[in-house]
Amino acid sequence: MESVIASHATVYLSLAVIFGLFMAWGIGANDVANAMGTSVGSGALTFKQAVLIAAVFELAGAILAGGEVTATIRKGIIDVSALGQTPELLVYGMLSSLLAAAIWLLVASRQGWPVSTTHSIVGAIVGFGAVGIGMDAVHWGKVGTIVASWVTSPLLAGTMAFFLFRSIQKLVINTDDPVAMAKRYVPIYIFLVGFVVAMVTMMKGLKHVGIKLPVEQNLAIAVAVGIAIMIIGTAMIRRIKIRLKDDRDFHFANMEKIFGVLMIFTAMAIAFAHGSNDVANAIGPVAAVVSIVQSAGEIASKSATPAWILLLGGGGIVFGLATYGHKVIATVGSGITELTPSRGFAATLGAAVTIVLASGVGLPISTTHTLVGAVLGVGLARGIGALNTNVIKTIFMSWIVTLPAGAGLSILFFFIFKGIYS
Helix, strand or coil: CHHHHHHCHHHHHHHHHHHHHHHHHHHHHHHHHHHHHHHHHCCCCCHHHHHHHHHHHHHHHHHHHCHHHHHHHHHHCECCHHHCCCHHHHHHHHHHHHHHHHHHHHHHHHHCCCCCHHHHHHHHHHHHHHHHHCHHHECHHHHHHHHHHHHHHHHHHHHHHHHHHHHHHHHHHCCCCHHHHHHHHHHHHHHHHHHHHHHHHHHCHHHHHCCCCCHHHHHHHHHHHHHHHHHHHHHHHHCCCCCHHHHCCCCCHHHHHHHHHHHHHHHHHHHHHHHHHHHHHHHHHHHHHHHHHHCCCCCCCCCCCCHHHHHHHHHHHHHHHHHHCHHHHHHHHHHCECCCHHHHHHHHHHHHHHHHHHHHHCCCCCHHHHHHHHHHHHHHHCCHHHECHHHHHHHHHHHHHHHHHHHHHHHHHHHHHHHHHC
16 A cells, blocks of 8 residues: 555655645635734734734744644544555545645635634544544544634633723723823733743743753743843833824823834734644644655654744745735724724733643634634623624624535545545
């Protein structure tokens, strides 16, 4: 059986790289646009700045913290032991899954729908697993856990964002001098952002680089990073020009300028969180194909994801955001509810914390659901009237369609590949 894989090795590897890049491009166009939507929509960052921040932090998240979820996407969803004699079926399946999910993302991004790349790829893998290998081969328990996380993650992020925004309302917005209060409390929020991201990177991200430190050391480093980022943020806040006339049209204009500084840091946090969780959607299947082809058909139960594959995923993601991200940014940034920097901050941090916690546990949750949940939470903190229910309905519909769309396309491509190469 090795002969099938050996004779087409170059074709399989080339297809895996091309489809992986296409998928990563789709993630950038759809998912990163979500992540950056709050920053661009609230006016804290321009589109160019968002792309630059994403470029640096998506790559960092993918390389430092992206290994854990990759394992789940690669082999946690289907049982590959049944494929001992026919490893090429797994190659066709992974290639089909990538192509199916990428095509669906292209369609969704054209429409400006923020769909879930995690749904797309999980749906595609379940589709080919159930039809190509057999219903028993799908780990339905694992799929159930992932599906449950699609409900729990928006709820968790929405709740966090709701209370974060309530704290801003109480401490800053509803006071006699919002600008002075913002100057007092925003550095503390900045510390929180630095601390959370550093903590997760230390605890989870550096594992597969071979660095494992005791908890006390991790805490100390995370606190140090938080303080350093807080000092930088405070210096940036001091340079903001407060002009009384700016408050004439919008009473909180000067206060929001201070939160604009905070949004720069939360944009970095969400890009990092996103890179750590969602790069797996593009490269998990690529890694599976590469390891089968390189081992001449042996399905390894454990294999490290090579750094070049992580880079391929990260690079494709940034390219997707830069070339096609503007449509989904418009939906998330201004379609659901009107965002200002203070509201955007609460949504972004609520989502980032949820995502990094999940990628720490190895759960491929949907960044999209988490972020939309967080934006809804902030909207609710201002009262239900602040939400645009039509946009929300469209988003929910596109979420429901995503799983069957990914599965159907994947099954179709699976039989095409099987017909061509077997």
